[in-house]
Amino acid sequence: MGIFENISPLDHRYRASEPELWEELSSVLSEEGYLRCQLQVEAALVQALANRKVCSQSVADEVSEACRKITCAEVQVEEEITRHNVRALVNCIRERVSSEAKPYVHLTATSVDILDTARALQMREAVKRWVVPKTQALMGVWLDLAEAEAATPQIGRTHGQHGVPITFGFALSEYISRMGTRLQAMASGAQDLRGKMAGAVGAYNASSLVFSDPMQFEIEVLALLDLKPAGHATQIVEPEYMTDLLHSVVSAFGVLANFADDIRHLQRTEIAEVGEEFRAGQVGSSTMPHKRNPWNFENVKSMWKAYMPRMVTVYLDQISEHQRDLTNSASGRFIAEILAAYVLACQRLAHVTKRLSVDRVRMLANLNMHGQLISAEPLYIILASMGHGSAHECVKDLTLEAERTGKTLGDLVSEDESLAAFLQQMTDEQKTIILHPASYTGASEEKARSVCTYWRRQLEEVDA
């Protein structure tokens, strides 16, 4: 079969567009990848039994060996008979081991002990191997660009309107700072995922029959997988650990989407301050050959629109009746998609941002579009700080006059007798700002650099 038979765009279109990354993600986030995690848990369980001398080490080795060999296809055949996925898995293991080992396979465990613990392993691994590194890579691209453009004047925009000047590096450092807190949340969220080995209703009923200290036994099994139990379990692990992790990923996706939105608007024909690089042979539009569409940035925003609402499913899955109903089972399988989509979007954004062309000349031209009108704010502040009683209204009147007469704000200030006394008090620096708005970037460069310095250091620590 071919990939284009698949129904999910994740498994055809976005697989085709990033085949290497998709293969990697598949190794953990696919059904096959999930099965591998389940088999790890089954093996750890028997190993913990061996550590306690309930069975021999050779039994544990046998089971461990069997677990390395089992495939999804094999389990699927068995599941068609049992109609129960974990029972099918257990049968497959037992078929591969000696009759001495058979009784110890899955001993004291309930299905969800395996499934939920495996899900924690799977998600943690996906976060460690791709979610965190791809986020770091993107932040690296942002850091390089923000530092390179730390002093590049750009007009600040609020409401889509020109406000006061910033630098482009300052604008970029916003995303570094915001993504930084997301990176930490995702990394610690994954680190804090929990497993369980507490049985069918979470009360250690089965394991209490075998051990006088079943809670300690659970700790031992999970420790072999570098996991801890939650404070309490029913048939399932407390859902909030996973809910928190997914919140961190979904909110990080929101930062991607905001950045993508920002950059695609800066590529508007009338603004044109940055541009997405086109490869040779690439077609912008099938009928408008001159267009250069910011389609990769649009794609990232669009993927966020597809995945962000799935957080509602995650919140719905917090609710499970009594010691568990199964209505979080199918829905819970889809969370792997959220991570895959985030990683794909992250890589795409890093790739295209690395090749972003920045048009500093255009940035400056845009900034100066309204001439000295941009200086209305500094003028008002300077006047007010000198004690002018109605600085705001005074400057507003001047701007209206400037618009009407075409004169510059600087000229109008010079001509206005009521301002003469204030003008005399102004420092040269203040006068420069009024005449040359591009110099009115406040602490933009300093802020951009300090954000970059801080997060370069932090990124190294998250790595470690």
Next chain:
Amino acid sequence: MGIFENISPLDHRYRASEPELWEELSSVLSEEGYLRCQLQVEAALVQALANRKVCSQSVADEVSEACRKITCAEVQVEEEITRHNVRALVNCIRERVSSEAKPYVHLTATSVDILDTARALQMREAVKRWVVPKTQALMGVWLDLAEAEAATPQIGRTHGQHGVPITFGFALSEYISRMGTRLQAMASGAQDLRGKMAGAVGAYNASSLVFSDPMQFEIEVLALLDLKPAGHATQIVEPEYMTDLLHSVVSAFGVLANFADDIRHLQRTEIAEVGEEFRAGQVGSSTMPHKRNPWNFENVKSMWKAYMPRMVTVYLDQISEHQRDLTNSASGRFIAEILAAYVLACQRLAHVTKRLSVDRVRMLANLNMHGQLISAEPLYIILASMGHGSAHECVKDLTLEAERTGKTLGDLVSEDESLAAFLQQMTDEQKTIILHPASYTGASEEKARSVCTYWRRQLEEVDA
């Protein structure tokens, strides 16, 4: 590669569980299926040109022939060069036709003319071939069951508490009536999907160069596909036609979920009025062999939890800047998943409901759990209708007395002197209802039968 490498559960787990249905759905809802629809549109466009003698019929035949042969894999190779999917598709067609035909391929069209029209074809076909028939099949199962149980007494439940009696057929007919309105909405929603051939910004710029009546030409192209244009187009078709269709599907999914919830609660150990049939060899729980879990009903509820929130994406995709931004492109690809998930859930529910066992004895026993207390309501109504001034309070006092003393409500009524005059006026039918609550089912049977009769007739009409 195997299906278990896929990341979306739709493409591994739910493919594995329903392989035949999945293959069918894939033929239309996969990337391959979508491409087939795009090729249909490209072929129709050239045919419409031939109908107008812009090109010869043999050119149209050549293009049509080429469109039948092209595969996704071929287009994908080309897309890696062009980075533009429709341009890649057009190149593939042109490579397969004579130089006489080449200029007419895609002539006057913009990419989205093809993509959006193809999406309408794809979704309409999926609704016609599976969404509607599988819904009808489910309704057929419900109709059979509702008619068979039209007279079976069951306690009506509100707030999870026993209310007054109904029949089980009456309870089932709720879902028939509700799903009936959904079926009609889905069928008409699909029928009302629109296409376009209005060019890059919807203003027929390109086609105006070739035709003096470009709107008429659009009508002709779409007519070959049995489609109509919307009232207006930008680069894209007005989104609300698809939004409405998806609302109808998502709200139909809600009816599935409600039915599933209802039935799984009726399977609670303490209620046990119905049961999901187990196959030989099936395992209910890996550690509690006596359990019979309503897992198929739980699965349907869970799939609804996974898919309902995606309607938020559909609403987000209503918004597109100016004559279109591309942020609805990736997200718009995922709507195929919603239909696939709905169809899978529908088939599963029909399958398991067909095999549902109904325990009429248990239903009656549950109804009679509280003896004649259930008759509190009819007693109150009868007294009130006879002019008793405080019937509600009077009956409430009697029920408290019944609970305290263990006496039946019937006995207490007989003993109560203040009620003697009322008792004498009661008809035999009214007395029967007070003594035998199971007969107090109101118009349940009649309603169940009339709903069934109505919808059996309607189903035939939707078929036609």
Next chain:
Amino acid sequence: MGIFENISPLDHRYRASEPELWEELSSVLSEEGYLRCQLQVEAALVQALANRKVCSQSVADEVSEACRKITCAEVQVEEEITRHNVRALVNCIRERVSSEAKPYVHLTATSVDILDTARALQMREAVKRWVVPKTQALMGVWLDLAEAEAATPQIGRTHGQHGVPITFGFALSEYISRMGTRLQAMASGAQDLRGKMAGAVGAYNASSLVFSDPMQFEIEVLALLDLKPAGHATQIVEPEYMTDLLHSVVSAFGVLANFADDIRHLQRTEIAEVGEEFRAGQVGSSTMPHKRNPWNFENVKSMWKAYMPRMVTVYLDQISEHQRDLTNSASGRFIAEILAAYVLACQRLAHVTKRLSVDRVRMLANLNMHGQLISAEPLYIILASMGHGSAHECVKDLTLEAERTGKTLGDLVSEDESLAAFLQQMTDEQKTIILHPASYTGASEEKARSVCTYWRRQLEEVDA
């Protein structure tokens, strides 16, 4: 107490900003307004009893009179005792009528017969009085503007990039057409809301004790309110009628949001094709006195962000266990907010759009920003339609050359020997289009006018 003590912004900020409209909306959408509808239902019920001679007309008159006088405050006092809102209401009515009338108050009805029927009345009235008229008023503003600007050239934009020209009236007619389908959906959705008088579990248990034809009696009660029953009821009306209405409102809100987004982007400093009028005294920004922010358009988008996700609640409320659980009760009360928010946004948008200034000079200047490069598309189409074998590539090369050399596309065409034969065949109209891109608006004007004509006629019909 003052309105600023309220917690919901709907009840303080948005009340303060539109006091007259808010008062009107409150008369129906508040708790007081809902109570009025409940009292209408109670009165209709007794009237239907009188029509059947179950009670006298004077009893019905007495109840009707009492229902006109009851207030929320009175019911609230009673509810503190009964802890049940409808029982409290019934007690209040009964206290106000003679002992002859008392037994007939609420006879055969269950609470939700009153509540759900009243909700249908309330929502229908709100749609009739404000949702539809305010939408029509907005469409009226759009129609006036679209017709006034039907021939005004504007650059069409896709991906935020210049595409090919349209007219501004064409751009506006998009929203007329889309909102037109929403208007019809909202009007018919409200008209199709259903009531019930089918008792505690929908099976007419109580009314069957009094009437041999309880379904007919339900029809009679509802007919007095100009309502019909749904195909089936449990304790509640089938939820899908309200779900459909709310979908129509939420999707109409999406059209508002899209329009608002479109217009606010057209107000970007670099684009500046339209402007939101400022009142005397109004302040754009507290520190940037020259700014003219599109804050009303931003507000509409923001309100949509606040209300669209509430559709998830509506979908959740489709699910109710057995003959009803109460978990849709509180959540169902909040739907009144959705209508109020929609109406407020609609009125705001109409108000501000009416005063929108259109800068036709700037529109034309923006269109001509790239000179004849805009003509790349028509040139390609014309060449292709004349049989040029690789028109797309040829034109793409010319545009790159134009960008490199600064020459116009027209000059490059004239100079290109390979195009000489094609140039000779071109009509004057075609040549004009290549030299003057602003004339390349396709069928924009015609389309704008036909959409306007169609919807002006339709609006009158919805009115009728």
Next chain:
Amino acid sequence: MGIFENISPLDHRYRASEPELWEELSSVLSEEGYLRCQLQVEAALVQALANRKVCSQSVADEVSEACRKITCAEVQVEEEITRHNVRALVNCIRERVSSEAKPYVHLTATSVDILDTARALQMREAVKRWVVPKTQALMGVWLDLAEAEAATPQIGRTHGQHGVPITFGFALSEYISRMGTRLQAMASGAQDLRGKMAGAVGAYNASSLVFSDPMQFEIEVLALLDLKPAGHATQIVEPEYMTDLLHSVVSAFGVLANFADDIRHLQRTEIAEVGEEFRAGQVGSSTMPHKRNPWNFENVKSMWKAYMPRMVTVYLDQISEHQRDLTNSASGRFIAEILAAYVLACQRLAHVTKRLSVDRVRMLANLNMHGQLISAEPLYIILASMGHGSAHECVKDLTLEAERTGKTLGDLVSEDESLAAFLQQMTDEQKTIILHPASYTGASEEKARSVCTYWRRQLEEVDA
């Protein structure tokens, strides 16, 4: 005007039902409450100026005094002129101070410096005063109940089916543990909210004119309010701090909803293990006087359905173009509702849970419904742990035989010769469990007690 004129149920129905709590919440979460926070920020700003000797302390005192006196009504009148809320506020302050003080009011600040910082103050105060304490109070009720019922046997339920036994205290301790992590997240989320004093685009443009160290000045202003700045600001504070707080509240709401669902199902007529206490005079149903509906638990679930989806709005508000667009302004005002709704639900749940009646006899009866079939699991585990090769299948066969013959599992084990050897090896404890399933509660009691002990200690620490 009366409260029943309001449109939001929060401001009429839920205000009426909890008047004292509502008044408290209103003091912070209303528009009036928000204004108070804004005035605190304006006062802190001038105080920081005085601390730096930019103005005199008496100026700061004057402003501070003015800020204490201003009301919403006053600001509203001014806003009708300025159409700008913060400018209106500033004008009101300035009107109340001397001409010496006027220039220092709002100096260097932009509107959103005030608004976003005030929002942080408001939300933090609401969390501190009600969200955390009401959550603690609810946990206190749960702790008391869980400890009282730590040893009460109850059947564990999965899929709505009887599983293996637990204790009721164990079931309750689930919610304590889950809510514990939420409590910590809410408390730290509120503590981590950030403010800003970074100007119109976040680059300290205005304050750079006045101070050489504007970032330090921001720190000083915020320190007066016990706040810190985020790593970066645009016009607005980085949204993720608030997003995280709201996630913690919404996910805590999910725990409330899960508990409410659980308890209302345990109140089902057929289960009836717990009951919601009814007050004298309270009416369960207007027509079924014997009903005891779990309406408070239903209300909590329903409120969650109304509020959980609003998290989608919060995620949408992460996106703001460039240095800010205003489309998060109106939507951002509604977050106060989420906190109010959560607090109301929390208090309601605490109130009703405190009065919950627990029917231990019924719990035990339900547990024993299936006699020794419940012992299938322990029997299987015991046999497997003794090395029985196919314990699962063997026990499954025995349960089927028990169902068929009506014999107890214990008898069948005794009769089965193949099990004789195993039976001999069993400890007395193991035999007891097979004969008396109610003793098979695993580590339920121990777990319940340890969870309670842990969280009692933690609660004290959060308090401190």
